[in-house]
Amino acid sequence: MKELLKLQQQLVPDLLDAMERRYFVLRSIRLTEPVGRRPLAQMLDMTERVLRGEVEFLKDRHLIDFQPAGMRLTSDGRKLLAKLEDLMKEIIGIHKAEKQLSEHLGIAETIIVPGDSDKMPLIKDEIGKACARRLAALLDEKNTITVTGGTTMGSVAKALMDINVAGKEMLFVPARGGVGGKVSDQANSICAAMAENTGGTHRVLYVPDEVSDELRSILLKEPSINNTLSLIRSADIVLHGIGEAMKMAERRNTDEESMDKIMKGQAVGEAFGYYFDLDGNIVHKVSTIGLQLKDLPRFKHVIAAAGGKSKAKAIRSYMKNAPKSTVLVTDEGAAAEILKEE
Structure with missing residues (x-):
């Protein structure tokens, strides 16, 4: 396949350019349907005249429908788009970037979805779908999966609705x-939400994210909390997001002293209550009940999901502490920014 693509690029470069352009038109329609020509042209940074020619071409081949509310993919269009995805990752160099990024970060695997979720928020749903598929x-026959919060994890939960997990027993634990x-x-x-969308079960952990040492000692005496913590420690899979340091500190209503520490330490990333600078040094740690950074190497599988160019520094900082077995699911925006430092 690679050799064929090289030959096509040499002999008929316009063919691959047209294929790539039409792929992104189809994909953008699927992400935003129903959508009109003008917003689609702006999204693709394409003139309306050029886009008009492309969508007429796709309509003539029964890949899209024009409706009063906007354009939609037909069933044939959806099938073609699904078949094109892996090929297009090869054509636009994503497979190569995935390998480069895994080596650069020192982790087991990277999955990159086309686009930048900073520019097109719906790309976060694509990250969620890729994460759900991975x-x-x-999954084994019986699975305990421990999950953090965040909007990206919310996208994963939504995507699990369309994933076939028949015959798999799944327990989700915060x-x-x-x-x-x-x-x-x-x-x-x-x-x-994950349990509901997969037919699985879930447990709850009704404790604040940040607790004092005194409150921690009291809470750890509660049998229900201890049972949940035991499930977390014995989980098969960890599924988590990566946050930007200042945004996470603000979301936690961090006190002035800790905020000053985070700012002076030039923290850029956050995961599991740990704040990291660009070199991966821990500059602040929230006193929490739940999964700790030191626990991660013990887990069989760890999947981290985060995207957008703005998340690049956060991803880089956390990955210096991530277990080597980590699978990172991200987008082109973040991946390209991280690889700039090579």
Whole structure:
């Protein structure tokens, strides 16, 4: 396949350019349907005249429909797009970038989805779908999966609705207590959604994300909390996001002294309550009940998901502490920014 692509690039370069252009038109319609020509042209940074020619071509081949509300993919269009995905990753160099990024970060595997979720928020749903597919491939007959909160994990939960996990027993357990922000983005809520969307079960961890030493000693005496912590420690798979340091500190309503420490330490990334500088040094740690950084190497599988160019520094900083077995699911925006430092 690689040799054929090289030959095509030499002999008929316009063919691959047209294929790539039409692939992105189809993919963008699927992400935003129903969508009109003008917003689609802006999204693709394409003139309306050029886009008009492309969508007419796709319509003539019954790959898209024009409707009053906007353009939609036909069933044939969806099937073709699914078949094109792996080939297009080869053509636009994503497979090569995945290998480079894994080697650069020193982790087992990287999965990159086309696009930048900073520019097109719906790309986060594509990260969620890729993460859900990778999770499904790792499942055994019985599985305990511990999950953090965050919007990316929420996208994974939504994507699991369309993943076939028939015959798999799945128990979802929150990796941590509650962080500030929307209830739907909390680990407890996401575990509940994942269980509902897969026919699995879930447990709850009703504790704050940050606790004092005195409160910690009291809470750890509660049997229900200890049972959940035992499930977290014995999980088969860890599924987690990576946050930007300042955004996470603000979401936690971090006190002035700790915020000053985070800022002076030039923290850029956060995961599991740990704040990291660009070199991966821990500049601050939140006192929490739940999964700890030192626990990660003991797990069979660890999947981290985060995307967008703005998350590049956060991903780099955390990955200097991540177990070598980590699978990173990200997008082109973050991947290209991280690889710039090579």
